[in-house]
Amino acid sequence: MRSLLGQTPRHLEKLDRKLVRALSRVPGGSHDDFFRRLSASANQGKLWLGIAAAMAIFPGKTRRAALHGVLAQGVASAVTNVVFKTLLPRTRPLPEHLPVFRFVHPQPTSSSMPSGHSASAAAFALGVGLIRPALGATLAPVAAGVAYSRVHTGAHWPSDVFFGSALGAGAALVTRKWWPVRPPFPAVRRTPVEAARLPDGEGLGIAVNTLGGSYASETAGALQEVFPKAYIKEISPDEDVAAEIEAVATRPGIVAMGVWGGDGTVGTAAAAALDHSLPLLVLPGGTLNHFARDAGIPSLQAAVDAATRGEAACADVGHVSVERGLPDSPEKLELTMLNTASIGLYPNLVRRREQLQPALGKPLAGVVAMFRTFAAGTPCTLVVDGVRHKLWILYVGRGRYYPRDHAPLVRPVLDDGVLDLRMITADESFARLRLLWSVLTGTVATSRITHLREASRIRVEPVGPTMVLAVDGEVMPGVRVVEFSVRHGRLVYYSPKLPD
Numbered sequence: 219m220r221s222l223l224g225q226t227p228r229h230l231e232k233l234d235r236k237l238v239r240a241l242s243r244v245p246g247g248s249h250d251d252f253f254r255r256l257s258a259s260a261n262q263g264k265l266w267l268g269i270a271a272a273m274a275i276f277p278g279k280t281r282r283a284a285l286h287g288v289l290a291q292g293v294a295s296a297v298t299n300v301v302f303k304t305l306l307p308r309t310r311p312l313p314e315h316l317p318v319f320r321f322v323h324p325q326p327t328s329s330s331m332p333s334g335h336s337a338s339a340a341a342f343a344l345g346v347g348l349i350r351p352a353l354g355a356t357l358a359p360v361a362a363g364v365a366y367s368r369v370h371t372g373a374h375w376p377s378d379v380f381f382g383s384a385l386g387a388g389a390a391l392v393t394r395k396w397w398p399v400r401p402p403f404p405a406v407r408r409t410p411v412e413a414a415r416l417p418d419g420e421g422l423g424i425a426v427n428t429l430g431g432s433y434a435s436e437t438a439g440a441l442q443e444v445f446p447k448a449y450i451k452e453i454s455p456d457e458d459v460a461a462e463i464e465a466v467a468t469r470p471g472i473v474a475m476g477v478w479g480g481d482g483t484v485g486t487a488a489a490a491a492l493d494h495s496l497p498l499l500v501l502p503g504g505t506l507n508h509f510a511r512d513a514g515i516p517s518l519q520a521a522v523d524a525a526t527r528g529e530a531a532c533a534d535v536g537h538v539s540v541e542r543g544l545p546d547s548p549e550k551l552e553l554t555m556l557n558t559a560s561i562g563l564y565p566n567l568v569r570r571r572e573q574l575q576p577a578l579g580k581p582l583a584g585v586v587a588m589f590r591t592f593a594a595g596t597p598c599t600l601v602v603d604g605v606r607h608k609l610w611i612l613y614v615g616r617g618r619y620y621p622r623d624h625a626p627l628v629r630p631v632l633d634d635g636v637l638d639l640r641m642i643t644a645d646e647s648f649a650r651l652r653l654l655w656s657v658l659t660g661t662v663a664t665s666r667i668t669h670l671r672e673a674s675r676i677r678v679e680p681v682g683p684t685m686v687l688a689v690d691g692e693v694m695p696g697v698r699v700v701e702f703s704v705r706h707g708r709l710v711y712y713s714p715k716l717p718d
């Protein structure tokens with residue numbers, strides 16, 4: 219056998235023939251049919267694609283492992299069949315080397331070196347195992363069986379299988395560099411402080427936004443039942459939310475501010491609580507409940523327990539200075555940000571993801587929403603802290619969000635003193651293709667288009683007339699300048715005490 223890389227070493231040829239002769243002496247039996255069928259099932263990667271499809275039913279790491287296994291298999295197959303089979307032409311085993319009844323039919327006509335089946339098997343099993351080790355260990359015997367079947371059925375020499383398996387393992391490891399392991403989330407940490415105890419809700423004023431995502435006609439009654447001594451104000455759609463929350467906060471006898479609503483309503487209540495030095499009780503009643511979740515209040519009972527015992531902690535708040543309107547008569551606003559702000563296509567992405575999530579599940583809905591948003595959208599040009607960028611998304615989180623990639627979910631610490639700045643840029647060549655490829659392969663976090671940093675102050679201006687800003691879910695058009703800063707430990711909020 220000759221190739222562009224020279225001749226196959228003689229000692230390797232002798233070893234291959236010795237191993238095949240030893241295998242030919244194994245008596246025939248039902249195992250011959252088994253290995254022929256196993257080998258055939260892996261043609262064109264059908265076996266691994268079928269396993270990946272079954273794994274994809276399960277969300278989370280299992281689905282992610284399936285996608286990584288398919289990606290690794292695709293790379294291994296391309297490198298093996300397009301590159302190495304051309305560089306290393308080799309004749310496959312002949313009937314004189316093995317019993318005829320064992321041979322796979324029809325025998326492939328491409329180069330024997332290396333084994334594409336073995337490369338795909340090793341790449342898929344190892345690719346899955348890098349994400350889900352237990353599943354990888356389960357698939358390893360199947361991959362080994364496929365690799366061995368190529369020798370047993372006379373399709374390859376043993377060294378072809380060995381080299382193909384090495385290529386497959388290398389492909390899995392290389393693609394892992396594109397898709398690194400997410401570091402574990404840090405432990406939840408809170409800074410405990412004292413707050414007024416509210417037995418039966420005594421001294422508690424609760425503002426209920428009737429436009430909140432989970433509001434129902436019985437909401438106020440349910441709250442009055444668990445807080446019988448609280449003052450509860452239902453805010454109807456025709457009332458000014460900020461004014462009504464202010465009225466609750468300044469009502470005589472109120473020592474704590476409670477709120478039921480979405481992120482925007484909670485942010486308004488937090489601003490009132492800060493202005494009047496009141497602790498804040500966030501009730502899990504909005505569409506997303508981001509702050510309630512991060513504060514450790516996933517249920518109404520958890521809120522009741524914390525308020526009754528006076529268990530509280532302190533959190534940072536974001537201060538947002540906004541200049542909007544015409545240059546000769548600008549309007550200046552000062553806002554409180556509890557969670558996040560964004561500029562660009564992120565609001566559209568979130569809206570699409572939430573629409574698709576009930577049918578597709580969150581991970582797949584996120585991918586589909588990302589493709590739809592960025593396939594049709596256009597980037598905006600902004601000056602961020604004096605540097606000009608062409609951006610798909612600018613995202614500012616009040617505190618470090620995890621995971622540290624394009625899909626921030628939770629904040630284990632609410633008083634870390636930082637702003638979490640994330641930008642997905644369109645400055646690079648082939649920006650849209652880069653973005654869609656990184657979304658498809660799950661590599662947004664490590665792509666050149668993604669920029670993450672932490673800051674205590676951020677200034678953003680549009681290159682052009684104005685921009686659209688969303689703060690805690692509330693959209694604000696016509697913005698000319700926005701500045702973000704951190705007010706460290708200013709907000710006291712009720713939160714269950716963490717176990718020691």
